[in-house]
Amino acid sequence: MVSAGAGGPRPGVSGFTRGMRIGELAALLGVSTRTVRHYHQQGVLPEPPRLANGYRHYGMRDAVALARVRRLVQLGLSLDEARDVIADDRSRELTEILADIDADLARQEREIRERRAKLAEVIGRAETGSLGPDDIASPDLLAFLRVVGLPESKAAAWDRELLVLMDGVAVEPGRRRAFVRLESLAADPEATAVGHEFYRRLDELADAEPGDPRIAPLARSLADYSMEHLLADSGLGADGWDPALLEPFLDGLAPAQAEAVRQAIAIIAGGITGDIAKDAGTSATAG
Numbered sequence: 544m545v546s547a548g549a550g551g552p553r554p555g556v557s558g559f560t561r562g563m564r565i566g567e568l569a570a571l572l573g574v575s576t577r578t579v580r581h582y583h584q585q586g587v588l589p590e591p592p593r594l595a596n597g598y599r600h601y602g603m604r605d606a607v608a609l610a611r612v613r614r615l616v617q618l619g620l621s622l623d624e625a626r627d628v629i630a631d632d633r634s635r636e637l638t639e640i641l642a643d644i645d646a647d648l649a650r651q652e653r654e655i656r657e658r659r660a661k662l663a664e665v666i667g668r669a670e671t672g673s674l675g676p677d678d679i680a681s682p683d684l685l686a687f688l689r690v691v692g693l694p695e696s697k698a699a700a701w702d703r704e705l706l707v708l709m710d711g712v713a714v715e716p717g718r719r720r721a722f723v724r725l726e727s728l729a730a731d732p733e734a735t736a737v738g739h740e741f742y743r744r745l746d747e748l749a750d751a752e753p754g755d756p757r758i759a760p761l762a763r764s765l766a767d768y769s770m771e772h773l774l775a776d777s778g779l780g781a782d783g784w785d786p787a788l789l790e791p792f793l794d795g796l797a798p799a800q801a802e803a804v805r806q807a808i809a810i811i812a813g814g815i816t817g818d819i820a821k822d823a824g825t826s827a828t829a830g
């Protein structure tokens with residue numbers, strides 16, 4: 544039972560039938576009363592009825608709603624986004640909401656089992672000394688690397704590491720969309736040749752100074768190619784292309800190479816910002 548724990552009944556669990564005060568609700572969900580009040584103020588958690596003495600009177604639906612908000616926030620949703628989800632839930636039966644939560648937990652269990660299975664395989668390879676640099680990559684990335692055939696190049700090696708990082712942190716469905724786009728480019732010999740040419744031009748900057756005149760044309764070519772073939776219809780905003788966010792990943796490049804990539808990202812950010820402003824102006828005119 545929910546109320547049965549190692550230390551006896553949890554605060555407020557037995558109060559579902561008689562109602563709970565804010566402190567009991569907060570203790571039940573493991574949050575502070577200040578957090579509960581903040582959720583009320585932000586409109587993400589509906590205000591419960593109050594008793595004659597002025598105290599808030601919480602029931603099971605309120606506890607479920609607070610658990611839902613807490614879970615949504617843990618998943619990375621903003622309070623505004625969580626508010627929209629909770630608003631939808633108010634028109635649904637409690638059994639539907641609980642079923643959704645149960646389905647969400649079941650999905651998490653499946654993902655954890657899959658991740659542990661993959662981790663066990665990697666651990667096994669590490670213990671036998673057969674763990675290679677690509678063994679931590681996903682099958683999607685390994686398939687792409689086989690098709691594209693990256694050349695022997697320091698710039699290509701850096702790009703490969705960046706792909707491994709992207710593969711490790713990206714989430715679905717964006718991750719799969721990215722690989723579909725990359726696979727389509729890898730299947731195009733002309734696009735592959737252009738990519739190899741970029742690596743060659745970057746390698747030529749290995750011993751150059753950050754002010755080398757070859758940097759700006761290369762940055763422009765990289766940016767134009769990326770915006771046309773990699774980022775079109777990606778839905779990414781300008782914030783995702785802040786050059787400052789890229790700095791930690793440039794330490795594997797020579798100064799001139801890093802400057803070329805830095806300038807390319809700045810051009811991409813500027814182009815996306817311009818497109819967003821243009822779309823906003825068009826929408827305002829249409830409205």
